[in-house]
Amino acid sequence: xxxxxxxxxxxxxxxxxxxxxxxxxxxxxxxxxxxxxxxxxxxxxxxxxxxxxxxxxxxxxxxxxxxxxxxxxxxxxxxxxxxxxxxxxxxxxxxxxxxxxxxxxxxxxxxxxxxxxxxxxxxxxxxxxxxxxxxxxxxxxxxxxxxxxxxxxxxxxxxxxxxxxxxxxxxxxxxxxxxxxxxxxxxxxxxxxxxxxxxxxxxxxxxxxxxxxxxxxxxxxxxxxxxxxxxxxxxxxxxxxxxxxxxxxxxxxxxxxxxxxxxxxxxxxxxxxxxxxxxxxxxxxxxxxxxxxxxxxxxxxxxxx
Numbered sequence: 001x002x003x004x005x006x007x008x009x010x011x012x013x014x015x016x017x018x019x020x021x022x023x024x025x026x027x028x029x030x031x032x033x034x035x036x037x038x039x040x041x042x043x044x045x046x047x048x049x050x051x052x053x054x055x056x057x058x059x060x061x062x063x064x065x066x067x068x069x070x071x072x073x074x075x076x077x078x079x080x081x082x083x084x085x086x087x088x089x090x091x092x093x094x095x096x097x098x099x100x101x102x103x104x105x106x107x108x109x110x111x112x113x114x115x116x117x118x119x120x121x122x123x124x125x126x127x128x129x130x131x132x133x134x135x136x137x138x139x140x141x142x143x144x145x146x147x148x149x150x151x152x153x154x155x156x157x158x159x160x161x162x163x164x165x166x167x168x169x170x171x172x173x174x175x176x177x178x179x180x181x182x183x184x185x186x187x188x189x190x191x192x193x194x195x196x197x198x199x200x201x202x203x204x205x206x207x208x209x210x211x212x213x214x215x216x217x218x219x220x221x222x223x224x225x226x227x228x229x230x231x232x233x234x235x236x237x238x239x240x241x242x243x244x245x246x247x248x249x250x251x252x253x254x255x256x257x258x259x260x261x262x263x264x265x266x267x268x269x270x271x272x273x274x275x276x277x278x279x280x281x282x283x284x285x286x287x288x289x290x291x292x293x294x295x296x297x298x299x300x301x302x303x304x305x
Contacts, residue, residue, distance in 0.1 A: 066094055089120060094117065096113060097110050097113045097114060097117065175215075175218070175292075175293075175295055175297060176212055176213065176215055176218055176223070176264070176292055176297055177212070177213045177215075177297050177298060178210045178211070178212055178213075178225075178290040178297050178298025179210070179211050179213055179298065180209075180210060180211040180270075181208070181209070181210045181288060181290075181298055181299075181300035182207075182208075182209040182210070183206055183207070183208050183209075183286070183288055183300060183302045184196045184206070184207045184302075185197045185198060185199070185200070185202070185203035185205075185206065185207075185281075185304055186203065186204060186205045186206070186207050186274070187202045187203060187204045187205075188204060198303075198304055198305055199304065199305055200280075200281040200282055200283045200284070200304040200305065201280055201281065201282075201283075203277060203281050203304065204276065204277065205274045205275060205276050205277065206229065206274070206275045206277070207272060207273075207274055208227065208272065208273045208274075208275060208288065209270070209271065209272040209273075210270075210271060210272075210290070210298065211268060211269065211270050211271075212225075212262075212264065212268065212269040212270075212271070213268055214266065214267055214268040215266060216266050218264075218266065220264055220265050220266050221263070221264065222261060222262075222263055222264075223261070223262055223263075223264045223292060224259060224260075224261050224292070225259065225260045225261075225262065225290060225291070225292050226246050226256040226258075226259045226290070226291040226292070227256060227257055227258050227259065227260065227273070227275070227288065227289070227290055227291075228254065228255070228256045228257055228287075228288070228289040228291065229257040229258075229275070229286060229287070229288055230286065230287040230289070231281070231282065231284065231286060232282060232283070232284025232285055232286070233282070233284075236254075236255040236256070236257060237257050237277065237278070238255070238257060238278065239276070239277075239278040240278055241278075243255055244256050244257075244259075246291060246294075247294055248291060248294045248295065248296065249294050249295060254291075256291065257275065258273070258275050260273055281304065283304060283305050284303065284304070285301050285302070285303045286301065286302055286303075286304060287299065287300075287301045288300045288301065288302070
């Protein structure tokens with residue numbers, strides 16, 4: 001009875017060993033599988049992290065480029081307006097790169113675009129520098145031209161003033177003058193004899209005598225002399241309310257009493273003119289003004305009682 005029991009025991013041991021071996025193999029395979037998967041997962045994780053890091057780095061590079069570009073535009077606003085086409089290209093590239101960074105599997109193309117954008121940005125900076133240098137040179141040239149123009153303007157003003165002063169001197173030198181003015185009141189007796197008087201109410205004529213000085217500078221020829229007689233009330237005397245006017249300096253229009261034409265040959269002339277009053281004269285101081293070519297060239301006053 002003991003022998004059958006001993007024959008079965010080795011078989012069981014053999015089977016058990018097989019099961020253990022199989023389980024050990026399975027366990028080993030599972031462990032190997034887990035290790036392989038862990039390594040694959042680790043590699044995948046590292047790849048994802050590297051991808052995200054590259055993506056973040058590219059985005060940072062892009063942001064830095066855009067910030068530098070905006071700072072450059074703000075700093076050289078007037079000059080950047082002259083590079084509007086290049087500015088548009090840079091902004092378009094930036095938009096394309098942003099789109100690529102949002103898409104999966106486009107990092108290589110995004111890197112290439114960023115390299116290209118850096119080259120464009122460098123050329124943009126170089127162009128800005130060139131424009132700035134040219135502008136500085138033009139500014140210096142413009143300042144020099146302005147200073148030259150200011151100097152020329154100053155010299156012109158000086159010349160104009162000198163010419164004006166010279167013209168005024170020539171004009172003043174060429175003016176005739178009336179001097180030695182003598183005015184008398186005259187009336188006539190029934191016999192026709194002329195009598196001088198200082199009584200205003202008796203005066204019928206004014207005898208106005210004067211000298212026109214010698215002047216070698218003025219033009220010779222026919223001259224017209226205007227005489228204004230102003231009564232004590234400030235009214236210009238005339239005959240029969242006949243108003244006669246002439247123009248003096250500053251284009252002012254004034255009334256005159258009588259006029260006299262004479263031929264001037266650059267020599268002294270002595271003249272006497274009679275003017276016949278209209279209305280009876282009143283007592284007081286009478287002013288006699290002599291006008292030629294718009295200038296007052298002589299003045300005198302006489303009192304009649």
